[in-house]
Amino acid sequence: MCLVHIRRKFVEIAKALREKTHSVxxxxxxxxxxxxxxxxxxxxxxxxxxxxxxxxxxxPLLDDFYEFISQVNTPSGQPKNAIKYSFNQRSRLKEFLE
Known part of the structure; x- marks a missing residue:
């Protein structure tokens, strides 16, 4: 499922940024x-x-996720790539809902 791959990208970034208390x-x-x-x-x-x-x-939860990442200001590096990947997979997630 593409949702697993989307989540994995963000988990990897979050693990690399352990010292930050809050990140995208x-x-x-x-x-x-x-x-x-x-x-x-x-x-x-x-x-x-x-x-x-x-x-x-x-x-509604997927909509919340996409709303959140659409409001991220000028991401760069790995977060930018993860967000871009997420939007590229959005049409496949619509199929998952149908």
């Missing part, structure tokens, strides 16, 4: 953690129910 990468890992947690808690019996459940509980 740390915040993104928190936001993406919420997405994974919501996905894990979904309850459904059919594919149609899964789509409805994902759109109800997972999609």
């Amino acid at each position: 990468s740390q915040e993104t890992t928190v936001l993406l953690g919420k997405v994974f947690h919501a996905e894990k808690r979904l309850e459904y019996k059919t594919a149609e129910e899964k789509v409805v459940a994902r759109n109800k509980s997972v999609k």
Whole structure:
């Protein structure tokens, strides 16, 4: 799943910046953690129910993630690459929700 790869990029950056108390990468890992947690808690019996459940509980969290990274001011280096990758994968995540 591309969401795993997106999260991995931010986790690697956050690990490298351990000494900082708060960073964009740390915040993104928190936001993406919420997405994974919501996905894990979904309850459904059919594919149609899964789509409805994902759109109800997972999609708003993904929207929050993308809203957050779209507001990051002039990222550079690895954060810039991770954000760019995230936006490049957005269409695949829409497929995940459908």
